[in-house]
Amino acid sequence: MLKLIRYIKHHKIKSAIICIALIAYYFCLPKQLFKDPTATVITSNSNQLLGALIADDGQWRFPETDSIPEKFKTCILQFEDDYFYKHPGFNPISIFKALKQNISSGEVKRGGSTITQQVIRLSRKGRKRTYFEKLKELVLATRLEFRHSKDDILNLYVSHAPFGGNVVGIDAAAWRYFNRNASDLSWAESATLAVLPNAPSLIYPGKNQERLFKKRNRLLKKIYDNGIIDKLTYELSIAEGLPHKPYPLPQIAPHLLQKIAKKDKGKRIKTTLNISLQEQANGIVKQHYNQLKQNEIHNISVLVLDVKTRKVLSYIGNSPTDKAHQKNVDIIDKPRSTGSILKPFLYASMLDAGDILPNTLVADIPTQFGSYQPENFNKEFDGAVPADMALSRSLNVPAVRMLQDFGLDRFYQYLKQLNLKDVKYNANHYGLSLILGGAESNLWDLCKSYAAMASTLNHFNENSSQYYSNEFCEPRFYNSEMNFGKLTQEKTIFDAASIYHTFESMKQVNRPEEDDSWEYYDSSQEIAWKTGTSFGFRDAWAIGTTKDYVVGVWVGNADGEGRPGLVGVQTAAPILFDVFDLLPKSDWFDKPYDEMIEVQICDKSGYRASSICDAVSSKFIQISGQKTEPCPYHKLVHLDVSKQFQVNSSCEDVSNIKSESWFTLPPLQAFYYKSKNPFYKDLPPFRTDCKASTSVTMEFIYPTQQSTIFLPKDFDGNTNDLILKVAHSKPELELFWYIDETYVGKTKNLHDMAVLPKPGKHTITVVDELGNELKHEITISE
Structure with a gap:
């Protein structure tokens, strides 16, 4: 020192x-040697190529590789730089030989560059090959050797070397010329690629094939002579042909590729997609698209989620249609009318709040709220139907009446907690049509919500009856761990019992015809699923969940055009079950007993059993359901000995009166209910010598209040009558009918009255013989 x-x-x-x-x-050496734009590349969870977007400069240049296949590594070293791992960045012997040959020939014929020097030359954009430039390369090459390991330098070279045309780097070259990963190439294929960077503009597949063939075989001969491959491998390799033109790169998940490119342009992203599932699902979508396009239905999207990890396993943003039908539009995250797909959320919300029990009877009768008059898809009414059956059958009228009873604002708050981003207006903007497609949502948010509900139930049973605080999180298509938050005693949105009962109901949804008898096959699995069809047949939905997977399907036209037959159960559901058939079979959800309580339930009404219910069963309900009222539909009636008439102490000795529990619905509900339930019995009439109770009720069946009616004409040009219908709790009583205070007739037992009012507004008045009165305002349109 x-x-x-x-x-x-x-x-x-x-x-x-x-x-x-x-x-x-x-x-002297820049920190970053290469600043060229790279292609956006996505791979599956097993690192298989799903697709790529070309770099901004029009080159197929993949992001730098971090590993080089051994076969190609051997070939490139044998061809370009035998002493790569021994020299300090330049090879004096090669330089001397090149210099001697160039001087003797009077021109530059040989470069003598090492791979390290070629990396420098590539990074300097192919400047003129002069001796001064060579000197610069030599200095920079030694500096590069100090900065990077030999393997890193080799990676830089094979990632940025030209392979002919607009192909740069080994990864892009392997796919463009041989349609597979570089690691899967044979010796002959590896040798073919190894000789290309030496003169990429002169020799590449499809150009100067004979020269390329000889050059490749000379390299294979050298490898054989050096004892790297045996004779059989050599003979088989030189017999292999050459590719004649580049292959198009795979486009297995093109819409996910476009989505990722918006955020991670120019990067290589390993996604969560399962390539086998993605390819098979693509095949299913293509098959159904070929059928649906005959009906001018052109667009399909499919999303598959893993419930436990919240990973995206398959992402199909659109069908393989054409540009005229928005082929490139990714519909998975686009807002579409929801149809009935939100109904399970309403059912779960009402269960969670303790407003209903799973089988509580809800009214299914003609209903009108101001100018809004919901209808069931089949235009029929059941009178009264269990809530779980109303959901599984996707009945519209009970859903709207349930929403009215529950409260629009209350349900809207549940939806906001689900974070459905396209439900962005206030509750009054949607009104009661919210539950029938008045709002918009997207396949991503809906599948996310179904997966979160399934996961809530799974986690509750797996973690000593606790919930995760971040259960309703975003799914992911990047390989990273999901953070579900902390374990807590507090539910996130819905309690586990409400979710379980909701899934139990959804399990009963009638499957498409080809799966109609699914429960009889051992290979079938239980799936909680729901369809939806928007107004005007513009959107068809089907979303289903098992303990392990969620599958969501949307079918329609991206431009919003409606088509006859564009119904969830007919178009989206078959795709849903075809995709589920690709997935491993799942067990059904375990019952969350710690969120349940066993109570006596009235078999006929689904309410908590009262003391006079005649048939009860012990069932597990959600704990919040304890606050629901006892059965309101059973009443104690007093009958004579024959049980044909009601009696009371005014006409019968008390000792002869038989008291019996009777299931009776309000008149309008009963009118429709007994047409679907033949064992329903009306209350017996009072015996004629008895003083009957004056407690009666009557309701209009048709028309509804404030309705506007158009009376069609027959073939002779005569206007058809308007048929007025009323349901009465005591049909044996006479009813007297008036239009605008003008008497028009009376009815008994069957209360239908045919009238022919003039166009304009009218008041219909019905009075029974006990003096009870009912009025309706209607308008007759011309």
């Missing part, structure tokens, strides 16, 4: 020059 200090003191100028030279040498 002392000697060095003395030398510096005595040779200050020389030392300064050396110091400056060293500093210049240290900083």
Whole structure:
């Protein structure tokens, strides 16, 4: 050290020059050698290529590789630089030979560059090949050797070397010329690619095939002579042909590729997609698209989620249609009318709040709220139907009446907690049509919500009856761990019992015809699923969940055109079950007993059993359901000995009166209910000698209040009558009918009245013989 200090003191100028030279040498190499734009590349969860977007400069240049296949590594070293792992960045012997040959020929015929020097030349964008430029390359090459390991330098070379045309790098070259990963190439294929960077503009597949063939075989012969491959491998390799033109790159998940490119352009992203599932699902979508396009239905999207990890397993943003039908539009995250797909959320919300029990009877009768008059898809009414059956059959009228009873604002708050981003207006903007497609949502958010509900139930049963605080999180198509938050005793949105009962109901949804008898096959699995069809047949939905997977399907036209037959159960559901058939079979959800309580339930009404219910069963309900009222539909009636008439103490001795529990619905509900339930019995009439109770009720069946009616004409041009219908709790009583205070007739037992009012507004009045009165305002349209 002392000697060095003395030398510096005595040779200050020389030392300064050396110091400056060293500093210049240290900083002569840019920190980042290559700044070329790269292609956006996505791979599956097993690192298989799903697709790529070409780089901005029009080159197929994949992001730098971090590993080189051994076969190609051997070939490139044998062809370009035998002493790569031994020299310091340049090879003096090669330089001497090249210099000698160039001087003797009078022109530059040989470069003598090492791979390290070629990396430098590539990074400097192929400047003129002069001796001065060679000197620069040599200096920079030695500097590169100090900065990087040999393997890193080789990676840089094979990632940025030209392979002919607009192909750069080994990864892109392997796919463009051989349609597979570089690691899957044979010796002959690896050798073919290894000789291309030497003269990429002169020789590449499809151009100068004979020269390329000879060059490749010379390399294979060298590898054989060096004992790297045996004779059989050599003979088989030289017999292999050459590719004649580039292959198109795979486009297995093009819409996910476009989505990722918006955020991670130019990167190589390993996704969560299962390539086998993705390819098979693509095949299913293509098959159904070919059928549906005959009905001018052109677009399909499918999303598959893993419930436990919330990973995206399959992502199909659109069908393989054409540009005229928005082929490139990714519909998975686009807002579409929801149809009935939100009904399970309403059912779960009402269960969670304790407003209903799973089988509580809800009214299914003609209903009108102002000018809004919902209808069931089949235009029929059941009178009263269990809530779980209303959901599984997707009945519209019970759903709207349930929403009215539950409260629009209350349900809207549940939806906001689900974070459905396209439900962005206030509750009054949607009104009661919210539950029938008045709002918009997207396949991503809906599948996310179904997966979160399934996961809530799974986690509750797996973690000592606790919930995760971040259960309703976003799914992911990047390979990273999901953070479900902390374990807590508090539910996130819905309690586990409400979710379980909701899934139990959804399990009973009638499947498409080809799956109609699914429960009789051992290979079938239980799936909680729901369809939806928007107004005007514009959107068809089907979303289903098992303990392990969620599958969501949307079918329609991206431009919003409606088509006859575009119904969820007919178009989306078959795709749903075809995709589920690709997935491993799942067990059904375990019952969350810690969120349940066993109570006596009235078999006929689904309410908590009262003391007079005649048939009860012990069932597990959600704990919040304890606050629901006892059965309101059973009443104690007093009958004579024959049980044909009601009696009371005014006409019968008390000792002869038989008291019996009777299931009776309000008149309008009963009118429709007994047409679907033949064992329903109306209350017996009072015996004629009895003083009957004056407690009666009656309701209009048709028309509804404030309705506007158009009376069609028959073939002779005569206007058809308007048939007025009323349901009465005591049909044996006479009813007297008036239009605008003008008497038009009376009815008994069957209360239908045919009238022919003039166009305009009218008041219909019905009075029974006990003096009870019912009025309706209607308008007759011309």
